[in-house]
Each structure stands twice: as structure tokens, then as C-alpha cells.
Amino acid sequence: xxxxTAFVVLVVVLIAAFCALNWSVLVSPTALSLxxxxxxxxxxxxxxxxxxxxxxxxxxxxxxxxxxxxxxxRRLGRxxxxxxxxxxxxxxxxFDQLRAASEAQTEALRARIDQLDRELRSAxxxxxxxxxxxxxxxxxxxxxxxxxxxxxx
Numbered sequence: 402x403x404x405x406t407a408f409v410v411l412v413v414v415l416i417a418a419f420c421a422l423n424w425s426v427l428v429s430p431t432a433l434s435l436x437x438x439x440x441x442x443x444x445x446x447x448x449x450x451x452x453x454x455x456x457x458x459x460x461x462x463x464x465x466x467x468x469x470x471x472x473x474x475r476r477l478g479r480x481x482x483x484x485x486x487x488x489x490x491x492x493x494x495x496f497d498q499l500r501a502a503s504e505a506q507t508e509a510l511r512a513r514i515d516q517l518d519r520e521l522r523s524a525x526x527x528x529x530x531x532x533x534x535x536x537x538x539x540x541x542x543x544x545x546x547x548x549x550x551x552x553x554x
Contacts, residue, residue, distance in 0.1 A: 420449060 420427060427445025 416452070420445075 423445070427449060428443045429445070430441045431444045433440050433442050433444060433447065
């Protein structure tokens with residue numbers, strides 16, 4: 402951007418220097434034809450005035466173009482912010498759904514673990530009761546066998 406600005410300033414300085422060096426020629430009156438009439442006027446000043454008018458028109462055009470671009474940039478920025486907020490809300494919703502699904506799975510897993518724990522305890526109690534019953538039978542047999550042996554003596 403600075404290179405363009407320096408170039409424009411250089412061109413304006415060169416035009417100003419050219420006008421200063423040739424001022425006497427620029428202000429000398431000449432017969433100018435306007436199409437319907439002929440007038441005596443300085444051609445150089447007329448051309449210089451037209452050049453200044455064209456430069457001013459271009460400057461106004463550039464300012465309006467820049468203002469339009471800035472307004473469009475602001476509008477796009479607002480749209481981008483709105484889309485970003487919408488995406489953030491959607492992402493938060495997905496996180497909530499993921500959290501709910503994770504909690505549901507965790508609860509299901511806990512329920513399954515509790516059920517397996519109850520089944521394991523039940524199986525353990527059944528095995529312990531079976532072992533106790535077997536030990537009781539063995540103890541009874543030993544008692545009967547010991548009683549029969551002592552009675553036979």
C-alpha cells in the first residue's frame with residue numbers, strides 16, 4: 402500500500418514540476434473550439450483543470466468503493482459471528498447429547514455390574530452351602546463310623 406501511495410505522490414510532484422516549468426505556455430491564450438463556438442482561453446489551464454477534475458472524480462469513486470467494501474466487510478463479519486454462535490450452540494448440543502449417552506451407558510454398566518455381583522454372591526452362597534452340606538455329611542459319617550468303632554470295642 403505504501404508503494405502505491407509513493408507512486409501517486411511522485412506522479413503529482415512530476416505534474417506540478419512540469420506545470421511550474423511551463424507556466425508561461427500553460428497560461429497563454431489560444432483559440433479553442435467548443436463545437437458550437439470558438440473562444441480564446443489558455444489550453445494548458447483548461448487541460449490542467451480537466452486533469453484535476455478527473456483526479457477528484459477518481460478520488461471520490463475510490464472513497465465510495467472503499468466505504469462500500471468496508472460496509473460489506475462489516476456485514477460479512479456480523480454474519481460470520483452469527484454463524485460462529487450457531488456452530489457453538491450446535492457443538493454444545495452435541496456435547497450434551499454425548500454426555501447424556503455416556504451417562505446412560507454408565508448407568509447401564511453399573512446396573513449390569515450390580516446384577517453380576519448379586520449373581521456371583523448367590524452362586525458363592527450356593528457353593529458355600531453345598532460345601533457345608535457335604536462337610537456335614539462327611540462329619541456325620543465320621544461320627545457314625547467312630548461311634549460304630551467305639552461300640553465294637
